Amino acid sequence: MPVPFINKVLGNDKTIFxxxxxxxxxxxxxxxxNRPEGVCEKVIDLIYNELQDxxxxxxxxxPGSELYLLNESAxxxxxxxxxxxxxxIKDCIDYYEKTSGCFDITVxxxxxxRDGIQGIVCKDxxxxxxxxxxxxxxxxxxxxxxxxxxxxxxxxRENGITDALVNFGNSxxxxxxxxxxxxGWKITLPSADxxxxxxxxxxxxxxxxxxxxxxxxxxxxxxxxxxxxxxKPVSVVTKDASSGEVFSTASFVSQATGREFFINFAxxxxx
Amino acid sequence: MxxxxxxxxxSGSAGLLLATVPWFSAFSDxxxxxxxxxxxxxxxxxxxxxxxxxxxxxxxxxxxxxICDNYQPSINEALKMAPDAKVYQxxxxxxxDKDVDGVVIAVPxxxxxxxxxxxxxxxxxxxxxxxxxxxxxDCLHMYDTHKRTGKVFFVGQQRxxxxxxIEAMQMVHSGTFGEIEGIRTYWFRNGDWRRPVPNPxxxxxxxxxxxKEYSRGLMTELAxxxxxxxxxxxxxxxxxxxxxxxxxxxxxxxxxxxNVSAIYIFxxxxxxxxxxxxxxxxxxxxxxxxxxxxxxxxxxxxxFYETVPPAPGFLQLxxxxxxxxxxxxxxxxxxWAPETANENTGDYITGKRPKxxxxxxxxxxxxxxxxxxxxxxxxxxxxxxxxxxxxxGHQAIEEGVIPDFPDEYKLDYLNHKxxxxxxxx
Numbered sequence: 001m002p003v004p005f006i007n008k009v010l011g012n013d014k015t016i017f018x019x020x021x022x023x024x025x026x027x028x029x030x031x032x033x034n035r036p037e038g039v040c041e042k043v044i045d046l047i048y049n050e051l052q053d054x055x056x057x058x059x060x061x062x063p064g065s066e067l068y069l070l071n072e073s074a075x076x077x078x079x080x081x082x083x084x085x086x087x088x089i090k091d092c093i094d095y096y097e098k099t100s101g102c103f104d105i106t107v108x109x110x111x112x113x114r115d116g117i118q119g120i121v122c123k124d125x126x127x128x129x130x131x132x133x134x135x136x137x138x139x140x141x142x143x144x145x146x147x148x149x150x151x152x153x154x155x156x157r158e159n160g161i162t163d164a165l166v167n168f169g170n171s172x173x174x175x176x177x178x179x180x181x182x183x184g185w186k187i188t189l190p191s192a193d194x195x196x197x198x199x200x201x202x203x204x205x206x207x208x209x210x211x212x213x214x215x216x217x218x219x220x221x222x223x224x225x226x227x228x229x230x231x232k233p234v235s236v237v238t239k240d241a242s243s244g245e246v247f248s249t250a251s252f253v254s255q256a257t258g259r260e261f262f263i264n265f266a267x268x269x270x271x
Numbered sequence: 272m273x274x275x276x277x278x279x280x281x282s283g284s285a286g287l288l289l290a291t292v293p294w295f296s297a298f299s300d301x302x303x304x305x306x307x308x309x310x311x312x313x314x315x316x317x318x319x320x321x322x323x324x325x326x327x328x329x330x331x332x333x334x335x336x337x338i339c340d341n342y343q344p345s346i347n348e349a350l351k352m353a354p355d356a357k358v359y360q361x362x363x364x365x366x367x368d369k370d371v372d373g374v375v376i377a378v379p380x381x382x383x384x385x386x387x388x389x390x391x392x393x394x395x396x397x398x399x400x401x402x403x404x405x406x407x408x409d410c411l412h413m414y415d416t417h418k419r420t421g422k423v424f425f426v427g428q429q430r431x432x433x434x435x436x437i438e439a440m441q442m443v444h445s446g447t448f449g450e451i452e453g454i455r456t457y458w459f460r461n462g463d464w465r466r467p468v469p470n471p472x473x474x475x476x477x478x479x480x481x482x483k484e485y486s487r488g489l490m491t492e493l494a495x496x497x498x499x500x501x502x503x504x505x506x507x508x509x510x511x512x513x514x515x516x517x518x519x520x521x522x523x524x525x526x527x528x529x530n531v532s533a534i535y536i537f538x539x540x541x542x543x544x545x546x547x548x549x550x551x552x553x554x555x556x557x558x559x560x561x562x563x564x565x566x567x568x569x570x571x572x573x574x575f576y577e578t579v580p581p582a583p584g585f586l587q588l589x590x591x592x593x594x595x596x597x598x599x600x601x602x603x604x605x606x607w608a609p610e611t612a613n614e615n616t617g618d619y620i621t622g623k624r625p626k627x628x629x630x631x632x633x634x635x636x637x638x639x640x641x642x643x644x645x646x647x648x649x650x651x652x653x654x655x656x657x658x659x660x661x662x663x664g665h666q667a668i669e670e671g672v673i674p675d676f677p678d679e680y681k682l683d684y685l686n687h688k689x690x691x692x693x694x695x696x
Contacts, residue, residue, distance in 0.1 A: 002563060006589060018581065018586075022579045027579050031585060133573065180595075
């Protein structure tokens, strides 16, 4: 399926190229500034293919994915995984520590199994993963988009793109360089109180938002396994999208009580 | 009513516009023609003619100096609009009138050719309603006479001047919808297509559209609006034509078909269809351009992407960038998921519901050309091919198929090269 795009040539070598598509169960919007159409198309192709690969690795619902295989087999014997997936899981275990357990990729384990993260054994020697209990299941749904967004930004930088805006399903927005008419990129904050403009300016930064959509509860607390009954989203600004994903989720999970702690890692925009 | 000035503002810079609508060169002298008048004679101020007059009357650069008709009720109505116009019964007398710079011809189809040729020969500029004529040979004769006399020639293809058509064609030409794979046009009505006749003797004069002597029926009266879309979008002219027509419902003594279908096949295998039935109106009228990335419905003024539609926040961003604005972009929020996406209702090409059809801008362009005497680029050729494609469609309906576009009717235009031996003058 070719990716649709709009390319506007504005004169003085100024252009804005916009492409959008669906991938990783969400929509991706990418605006690239001041690069030839052919270059932009090539970069979008690279990103599209990269995301297909990531999805093939981390989608726990897809019986053909590496993560599915891991979740099915890792409690029987250690499973050797790709270096990419191994690194993702190790990073997520680190983030569990950094967030005092607020960010937990085993939160959706079977039978409300708790502290699953303690039961994951990672062996660096051969990139193998073992689950100490068959109830343990890894869910990268709260991390993969951030990880994938960082990969996209990497592709943009490798291809000499300095000014761009990348939106992953509205919950993760990365702004690279500058808007054609300003410094950085001005993004309206979600659920900003009406009557006054509330926005952030991002420059080589990511804005990540976590929250429940219209009373549809989907974020579980790792501490009691229950869905969190709160609706005010939390947005954080970070230097990379992966940690943005982590700290927005952790801030939402901890609600007011633990947020201050995360200020060491991210700029938290209370809503 | 949208004026050309507002229109240019919406469509962005004139340079970008001219690539898609070269005929907008008509407006290149519009500042210099301030205060000047195009003196127009309207031949055939019936319902269509009066509709055209309603736009001409609003243009300060136009003066309707004469009207001509042999049907008094039309004269009476037209005089209410242009009370100072001289009245003629015979178009030849109007053409002798030195105060007339250009004519607007809105008579029944069968006399377009005769009047247009006479007008060119009398040194008048010509705006002729579509379709041009009853046969491709007559169309070619009109085109060649325009070229030989150097007089301005417009055919009333108003979609060429309609904002949403132009915007859509810019999108098509820049590849927004990918490769164009097909064009579907249709016009459905549920009615007998008759006008009230005060006296049975006037039946053929008033309901001329229904009789073969005066009209090619749905092909010349409706298809000619729509078939030009294909040439404009694909910048090429179809080669093979197939068709069928019949009278299936309105068996009331009419001679033209009330149920027609034609297929135009381009060299790359892409097809354009035209279909018209006038005993069912459910689907109305539409021109659809089908690309592998999306679809346009020109009458509704909407486009639809095959996959997820573009995000409104990013479209606003593009608009901001075009206008050098640095505004906040509204889209950040909790996750978008496919199941929360709305159904594909499309977006308006111009950002809003269509209002106009281009007729006012078309007539403004004609007035400019009459004043300057300069023929805008490609407008005569587009009009010519729109009409000839309808007429060849009619021929295909009669004969079943036209395997190749006849060489003798080719101009030097797009993928066509004119055969040197076929000059029709």
